[in-house]
Amino acid sequence: MHSHDRPSDVIAEQVRRHRTRLGLNREQLAERCAELGAPELTYSALVDIENGRKTKEGKRRRHVTVDELLVLGLALAVPPLLLACPLDTAQPVPSVPAAEPQAPYTLWKWATGQEAPAIAGPIDGRHHVDPRPIGDNGPRWATAWAAAAYPASLHPEFEKRREAAHRAYLRMERADADKDAQTDYFQRLDDLAGVADDMARSGLPVPRLREDWIEDMRGLGMLDASSMITPEETNA
Known part of the structure; x- marks a missing residue:
């Protein structure tokens, strides 16, 4: 097992593991x-990636780029x-060089925007979100993070409410539908319209929706960003 000094070490171990799982040799994976x-x-x-071969200076000979991570x-x-955050292990994994290894799911949450990374400190034995402002007159780091990460929460919420x-x-x-079914439909549309408006205000493209849903939303005054929503394409 590799020493997990850098994310490339974790990725290397997982590449070898999944390659073996699929019964591939390195030639086949390269192809x-x-x-x-x-x-x-x-x-x-x-x-070089899987074995973590080192240079004469003791540095890893081959790191994995973001482009390569997607391909792999x-x-x-x-x-x-x-590959970088294997969730089926409790072994801490590295993130940035200045931070201590984190539990895989902790790293997963801040990599996907669910939770701000707690890598400053430690204070009283605990790490915390960096409280300092960015630059001389910028926003606090946590505030900037929350603003940037907010759109990441909107897409899954939109999908949940659309379903x-x-x-x-x-x-x-x-x-055999009764009045309660119609009332529930209108309530679910209103919930969906709220997220669609949030997406539009955040500058995100709003996924297409059924044309009759959009008409109902507009007719009932549910949408603030009505012009930002377009109907799904239908086959003639």
């Missing part, structure tokens, strides 16, 4: 990486972030 547009991930490069994830049929609206719509469309 797949080349097909995906990364010919630099040759057999020799994969040997696709080639190995595994979400790329799981709820879809289920309510199907119930309402049944022949």
Whole structure:
């Protein structure tokens, strides 16, 4: 097992693990990486990555770039972030050189915008979110992080509410649907419209929706950013 000094060490271990899981040798993985547009991930490069070979100065000979991480994830049929944050282990994993290793799920949460990274400190034995402002007159680090990460919460919330609206719509469309089904449908549409407005205000493109849903939202005055939502394309 590699010493997990850098994220590339974790990635190397996971590449070898998933390659073995799939029954691939390095030549086969290199061929797949080349097909995906990364010919630099040759057999020799994969040997250097997986074995963590060092230079004379004691540095890792081959790190994994972000571009390569995406290719390796696709080639190995595994979400790329799981190569750096394997969630099936309790062993801490590294992030930035100045921070102590973190639990994989902790790193996962701040890499996906769910939680600000607590890497400052420690104070009283605990690490915390950096409280300092950015630059001389910038916002506090935590405030800037929250503003940047906020859009990451909107897409999954939109999908959840769109699915709820879809289920309510199907119930309402049944022949035996009652008034309560229609009321529930309108409530789910209102919930969805709220997230759509939040996305529009954040400068995010709002995913397309059914045209009749948009008409209902507009007719009931649910949308503030009505012009930002376009209907799904339908086959003629």
